[in-house]
Amino acid sequence: MFIDQATISVKAGKGGNGTISFRREKFIPKGGPDGGNGGSGGSIILRADRQLTTLMDFRYKRSYQADNGHAGMASNKTGKSAEDIVVRVPTGTLVKDAESDAVYVDLIKDNEEFIIAQGGKGGRGNAEFATPTNQAPRKATPGIPGDERMIQLELKLLADVGLVGFPNAGKSTLISRISAAKPKIADYPFTTLIPNLGIVRYQEYKSFVVADMPGLIEGAHAGKGLGIEFLKHIERTRVLVFLIECTSEDPKEQYKTLLNELELFNEEMLEKPQVIALTKMDLADDAARKVIAKLKFKKGIDVVPISSVAGEGVHLLLDAIWKQLAKKEPKPIIPIVLGKGKRRHGKSI
Numbered sequence: 001m002f003i004d005q006a007t008i009s010v011k012a013g014k015g016g017n018g019t020i021s022f023r024r025e026k027f028i029p030k031g032g033p034d035g036g037n038g039g040s041g042g043s044i045i046l047r048a049d050r051q052l053t054t055l056m057d058f059r060y061k062r063s064y065q066a067d068n069g070h071a072g073m074a075s076n077k078t079g080k081s082a083e084d085i086v087v088r089v090p091t092g093t094l095v096k097d098a099e100s101d102a103v104y105v106d107l108i109k110d111n112e113e114f115i116i117a118q119g120g121k122g123g124r125g126n127a128e129f130a131t132p133t134n135q136a137p138r139k140a141t142p143g144i145p146g147d148e149r150m151i152q153l154e155l156k157l158l159a160d161v162g163l164v165g166f167p168n169a170g171k172s173t174l175i176s177r178i179s180a181a182k183p184k185i186a187d188y189p190f191t192t193l194i195p196n197l198g199i200v201r202y203q204e205y206k207s208f209v210v211a212d213m214p215g216l217i218e219g220a221h222a223g224k225g226l227g228i229e230f231l232k233h234i235e236r237t238r239v240l241v242f243l244i245e246c247t248s249e250d251p252k253e254q255y256k257t258l259l260n261e262l263e264l265f266n267e268e269m270l271e272k273p274q275v276i277a278l279t280k281m282d283l284a285d286d287a288a289r290k291v292i293a294k295l296k297f298k299k300g301i302d303v304v305p306i307s308s309v310a311g312e313g314v315h316l317l318l319d320a321i322w323k324q325l326a327k328k329e330p331k332p333i334i335p336i337v338l339g340k341g342k343r344r345h346g347k348s349i
Contacts, residue, residue: 156233
């Protein structure tokens with residue numbers, strides 16, 4: 001099962017309390033204060049892991065709480081700090097505040113970490129309050145509570161190229177042709193129910209990742225069909241490839257409809273480089289091929305007739321995609337500043 005959204009609660013540990021204590025040794029009956037500071041509470045740390053591909057685990061565990069720090073001890077001994085809890089999430093996970101929708105961080109690199117809930121600092125023992133005028137303070141402070149918040153995890157697949165098209169336009173057949181991905185393929189709409197990723201080897205030592213999305217239909221931005229659930233997965237892609245059946249009555253109108261759905265979902269998606277693939281050329285006769293050869297779409301956009309089944313034009317399509325990939329760099333998401341904290345000994349979950 002593919003799960004791409006989850007809401008969880010995270011609560012860091014409270015700092016340990018400072019201690020009031022005085023030295024009471026045999027030959028020092030009235031020693032000075034020696035109460036130690038409390039230990040720090042454990043933090044909750046998110047770690048990106050490219051081995052994970054879904055947020056399914058968060059369906060079963062939705063709350064994460066770190067331990068509190070230990071109280072300070074006599075002889076100026078600081079209490080033990082609690083262990084951090086490391087929560088693994090897939091690379092490509094966007095972390096947002098569940099209430100305000102503000103973005104905390106976008107974890108797009110493997111092993112990238114972010115402290116989402118900082119553990120509280122330990123309280124000060126009475127030894128910290130000793131002064132020349134107050135040599136026996138009977139004062140200590142409690143530990144500071146750790147951060148606590150509800151967060152929303154939103155997985156957006158990391159792919160260089162997103163395939164966009166109506167149901168049964170040939171997206172799954174294409175990705176199975178150019179990569180090792182094996183999506184379900186059939187001659188009826190909505191065969192693809194979850195996103196599929198495929199790594200495409202291009203020439204020598206070059207490669208890129210392609211995402212095959214469920215087909216869009218008119219009104220997808222408003223929730224019609226299946227596409228609305230996965231449109232967000234092509235927000236990150238660097239290049240969009242529009243797949244339009246060459247046998248369509250009006251390929252240009254289909255292209256306009258797809259553009260409109262993307263614009264209504266997120267108008268910035270129209271700024272991405274585009275390539276148009278006219279699919280299923282193996283079904284076109286000579287007369288149809290002459291008409292297709294004269295089709296013009298937007299200026300500057302490569303239009304490549306292909307047949308994924310026969311392999312016709314596929315290498316030309318890869319050339320067109322790589323040309324666009326070489327131009328465009330991904331646009332980063334700027335997170336809000338949450339606060340800085342140091343990593344300590346970690347306990348992975």
